[in-house]
Amino acid sequence: xxxxxxxxxxxxxxxxxxxxxxxxxxxxxxxxxxxxxxxxxxxxxxxxxxxxxxxxxxxxxxxxxxxxxxxxxxxxxxxxxxxxxxxxxxxxxxxxxxxxxxxxxxxxxxxxxxxxxxxxxxxxxxxxxxxxxxxxxxxxxxxxxxxxxxxxxxxxxxxxxxxxxxxxxxxxxxxxxxxxxxxxxxxxxxxxxxxxxxxxxxxxxxxxxxxxxxxxxxxxxxxxxxxxxxxxxxxxxxxxxxxxxxxxxxxxxxxxxxxxxxxxxxxxxxxxxxxxxxxxxxxxxxxxxxxxxxxxxxxxxxxxxxxxxxxxxxxxxxxxx
Numbered sequence: 001x002x003x004x005x006x007x008x009x010x011x012x013x014x015x016x017x018x019x020x021x022x023x024x025x026x027x028x029x030x031x032x033x034x035x036x037x038x039x040x041x042x043x044x045x046x047x048x049x050x051x052x053x054x055x056x057x058x059x060x061x062x063x064x065x066x067x068x069x070x071x072x073x074x075x076x077x078x079x080x081x082x083x084x085x086x087x088x089x090x091x092x093x094x095x096x097x098x099x100x101x102x103x104x105x106x107x108x109x110x111x112x113x114x115x116x117x118x119x120x121x122x123x124x125x126x127x128x129x130x131x132x133x134x135x136x137x138x139x140x141x142x143x144x145x146x147x148x149x150x151x152x153x154x155x156x157x158x159x160x161x162x163x164x165x166x167x168x169x170x171x172x173x174x175x176x177x178x179x180x181x182x183x184x185x186x187x188x189x190x191x192x193x194x195x196x197x198x199x200x201x202x203x204x205x206x207x208x209x210x211x212x213x214x215x216x217x218x219x220x221x222x223x224x225x226x227x228x229x230x231x232x233x234x235x236x237x238x239x240x241x242x243x244x245x246x247x248x249x250x251x252x253x254x255x256x257x258x259x260x261x262x263x264x265x266x267x268x269x270x271x272x273x274x275x276x277x278x279x280x281x282x283x284x285x286x287x288x289x290x291x292x293x294x295x296x297x298x299x300x301x302x303x304x305x306x307x308x309x310x311x312x313x314x315x316x317x318x319x320x321x
Contacts, residue, residue, distance in 0.1 A: 218303045271295050
């Protein structure tokens, strides 16, 4: 059997900047079939901006593909790389509201939600708030952004990478440490000194790259390869969200998973994912009966050929016939 191939790259047929309040404008675009099944791509990060290549997972004849950049990143305005741009109006609640406003703006009744990493947290938070607006869900690299998960990613996994973790920790001068490394980095990333901000962003991305450095079938090195504006926006937004555990009560997304009843889901997770161990996907599948968990043995957080096949198959499964 021949492996599935991504669909050819396409250009959007419509795009715009949606006014969402507090001076923010969220970039969105639609491609594929204007009369097709609506599907929303929710990017990771937070603050990474949408990957336009995600369109290629969807049959453009069958799907109306919607991409958007979350507040402060990608082509949304204002851009969080500018230290003068405040983040007080950039929270999980704001992003949930932005998604719902975008749905209404585009005249969509229900849509499939597709995304991974931080995007899976945001998808679950939105779907549990608006379950009647969701037709299906495809999650890749499942996270729920609990304090437990964050403690693992920014401290616990250092057991495997002690030198790299100490370098990450030492990016914060000892005299300035408060015991909350994520908040400490947030202060550095919002320093009035440009050199301090740049060093903190590079140190943050060096740690993120260390955690995925073993993923030779995926995309190691992707964080430090970002342009300086994209790196600054991502690290500022990440530290802001993660220092606050995404403003989600601990365990809320698993406790509220009963609200997903009746929504078919496919959870795709790499066995070798050090960033987000498979246990979160496992626990979610246990409390969401309509969800099917697929563990990809060869894959880490950034994917692999087998994971790409699983993603293509999942999206095709939900395509209209």
